[in-house]
Amino acid sequence: MCGIIGIIGIQDVSDRLVDGLKRLEYRGYDSAGIATLVDSGIDRRRAEGKLVNLENVLSDSPLAGITGIGHTRWATHGVPSENNAHPHMTDETAIVHNGIIENFQELRDELAKKGRTFDSDTDTEVVAHLVHAYLDEGLSPEEAVAKMLPKVEGAFAFVMIFRGQHDLMIGARRGSPLAIGYGEGEMYFGSDAMALAPLTRKICYMEEGDWAVLTREGAKVMDTAGNVVDRPVVQTAVSGAVIGKGNYRHFMLKEIYEQPTVIGDTLSTMLHPAQQTITLPDLPVDLKDVPKVTINACGTAFYAGMVTKYWLEQLARVPVEVDMASEFRYRNPPLPKDGLAMFVSQSGETMDTLEALRLCKREGQHILSVLNMPESTMDRESDAVLMTHAGPEIGVASTKAFTTQLTVLACFAIGMAKARGHLTREREAQLASALAEVPGRVAEILNHDDHIAEIAQKVAEARDVLYLGRGPSFPIALEGALKLKEISYIHAEGYASGEMKHGPIALLDEDVPVVVIAPSDELYEKTASNVQEAIARGAKVIFISDKEGIEKMKRHSNPMATIELPKVDPFVAPILYTIPVQLLSYHTAVLKGTDVDQPRNLAKSVTVE
Ligand code: F6R
Numbered sequence: 136m137c138g139i140i141g142i143i144g145i146q147d148v149s150d151r152l153v154d155g156l157k158r159l160e161y162r163g164y165d166s167a168g169i170a171t172l173v174d175s176g177i178d179r180r181r182a183e184g185k186l187v188n189l190e191n192v193l194s195d196s197p198l199a200g201i202t203g204i205g206h207t208r209w210a211t212h213g214v215p216s217e218n219n220a221h222p223h224m225t226d227e228t229a230i231v232h233n234g235i236i237e238n239f240q241e242l243r244d245e246l247a248k249k250g251r252t253f254d255s256d257t258d259t260e261v262v263a264h265l266v267h268a269y270l271d272e273g274l275s276p277e278e279a280v281a282k283m284l285p286k287v288e289g290a291f292a293f294v295m296i297f298r299g300q301h302d303l304m305i306g307a308r309r310g311s312p313l314a315i316g317y318g319e320g321e322m323y324f325g326s327d328a329m330a331l332a333p334l335t336r337k338i339c340y341m342e343e344g345d346w347a348v349l350t351r352e353g354a355k356v357m358d359t360a361g362n363v364v365d366r367p368v369v370q371t372a373v374s375g376a377v378i379g380k381g382n383y384r385h386f387m388l389k390e391i392y393e394q395p396t397v398i399g400d401t402l403s404t405m406l407h408p409a410q411q412t413i414t415l416p417d418l419p420v421d422l423k424d425v426p427k428v429t430i431n432a433c434g435t436a437f438y439a440g441m442v443t444k445y446w447l448e449q450l451a452r453v454p455v456e457v458d459m460a461s462e463f464r465y466r467n468p469p470l471p472k473d474g475l476a477m478f479v480s481q482s483g484e485t486m487d488t489l490e491a492l493r494l495c496k497r498e499g500q501h502i503l504s505v506l507n508m509p510e511s512t513m514d515r516e517s518d519a520v521l522m523t524h525a526g527p528e529i530g531v532a533s534t535k536a537f538t539t540q541l542t543v544l545a546c547f548a549i550g551m552a553k554a555r556g557h558l559t560r561e562r563e564a565q566l567a568s569a570l571a572e573v574p575g576r577v578a579e580i581l582n583h584d585d586h587i588a589e590i591a592q593k594v595a596e597a598r599d600v601l602y603l604g605r606g607p608s609f610p611i612a613l614e615g616a617l618k619l620k621e622i623s624y625i626h627a628e629g630y631a632s633g634e635m636k637h638g639p640i641a642l643l644d645e646d647v648p649v650v651v652i653a654p655s656d657e658l659y660e661k662t663a664s665n666v667q668e669a670i671a672r673g674a675k676v677i678f679i680s681d682k683e684g685i686e687k688m689k690r691h692s693n694p695m696a697t698i699e700l701p702k703v704d705p706f707v708a709p710i711l712y713t714i715p716v717q718l719l720s721y722h723t724a725v726l727k728g729t730d731v732d733q734p735r736n737l738a739k740s741v742t743v744e
Pocket of ligand 1: 436618
């Protein structure tokens with residue numbers, strides 16, 4: 136992961152480097168640093184932890200210079216510390232790097248034999264020393280980088296500056312994203328358009344294997360073979376505006392509360408409420424003929440894929456396989472001719488999902504992605520994209536991105552069912568009207584916030600929490616558990632309700648809250664029986680259902696708490712039942728005093744394997 140930025144400016148760059156890093160902090164926040172060219176050489180400031188620590192260092196000890204690079208880190212090699220913070224440098228060059236140099240140990244040993252000494256435990260520092268060694272041989276910076284590139288293995292992006300070379304910056308991309316920005320007499324590198332948007336709208340997205348030499352005059356881009364290539368410069372639509380929290384205490388809470396609006400915005404791209412129809416955009420594949428759908432994603436987006444499997448199998452009667460991208464890409468799966476491969480990703484940059492996409496492309500699958508970030512790598516590499524309209528999601532824990540993914544995928548399932556002749560006009564109208572009601576229903580559920588905050592007090596005392604659900608509620612149980620784990624650091628697991636008796640039931644006692652997702656659908660009775668089994672063993676159940684479901688449950692036993700949701704068509708229940716589990720995790724994390732928006736060890740965009 137990590138975020139990188141570089142500026143060849145016409146005035147001091149340190150403030151703008153830090154501003155760029157603020158926009159990249161979602162990529163990692165273990166440490167941050169900047170380096171600039173100063174008269175006598177290269178100087179840098181670094182700090183462990185959040186960017187604010189670097190800002191404090193810079194206010195005590197400002198850094199001048201009109202050419203510089205910056206980095207916000209998600210640690211891979213070497214603990215998060217000031218010493219391991221980027222930029223890494225020698226007397227001759229400084230580097231910021233995103234990704235992993237796989238053969239760094241071998242290179243480091245070779246360089247050490249030649250007398251080079253290292254200050255950090257990182258893989259990155261090796262590249263600085265290797266280039267320095269080539270500069271010592273009398274090569275120019277461009278020649279030294281050209282000689283270094285074939286020697287390093289792995290997936291990475293980096294930017295380098297060189298002592299005394301105030302009009303030069305070199306960057307390379309292999310596996311991790313890197314973009315070039317064109318300013319007025321200035322040039323920039325950035326991990327994405329988001330970092331560069333306040334500086335320029337003119338962006339060139341480097342392609343796999345590209346490397347580029349920047350001067351104030353412009354950029355010379357080369358491919359892996361060293362041939363100079365022309366890459367298009369586009370006008371980015373990404374906004375340079377600063378995104379604030381408004382009156383909310385955390386971005387996560389703001390984003391939870393934005394859901395009625397963003398789900399509505401997303402629906403409006405495919406749903407016609409008056410006609411009660413769903414219309415998919417033109418796709419470069421005939422959905423009627425697709426033999427199989429393969430869905431790949433990671434984390435929360437993977438759970439959106441899991442829900443989609445239930446929807447597509449039930450409505451469109453198409454075989455669906457859904458996989459974690461990190462597993463899929465290494466198991467050499469057989470893929471049918473003309474199969475449809477779908478990818479779900481908020482960022483459009485997640486390395487595992489992207490590599491699964493590339494694998495499916497090589498295997499001749501039709502590539503359809505559900506993304507939130509326009510101009511992301513997956514957007515550029517897919518045959519077709521269905522966009523969620525969640526807007527920028529800043530909280531590291533995904534909330535509105537997930538529910539808008541479900542919204543798009545629900546529409547897609549209806550569209551595919553129609554295309555395959557499996558949906559009556561009447562059922563389409565029912566489903567469309569159920570979807571049209573979702574924004575209003577989500578707003579209703581948000582009114583339960585105070586009640587859920589009270590229930591969170593019990594959850595905050597627990598060491599372990601179980602989440603149960605059946606059918607499409609099972610992925611929501613998994614999502615609830617993931618959300619609780621990642622922001623409150625309480626151990627939580629999601630299980631298919633029917634699986635509990637095959638093992639997890641051994642965990643149950645009065646100290647383990649069990650959160651049950653149980654809309655009144657055709658599986659309700661089965662889930663209810665599993666809940667009775669849990670209550671019979673002293674478990675403290677938090678039962679989430681509609682009025683009818685809660686009344687039925689209370690006839691037999693007494694859950695510790697209930698959360699009553701509106702009665703809806705079971706088809707849309709996964710979207711609605713996500714809201715209480717988001718709020719439950721949020722309030723639990725606030726009670727635990729964790730860093731809700733930037734939980735430890737995580738990053739928003741996971742661009743390493
Ligand atoms: C959890 C979370 C992650 C992401 C996952 C995939 O709250 O945010 O599990 O869902 O890293 O990220 P994207 O959707 O950007 O591919």
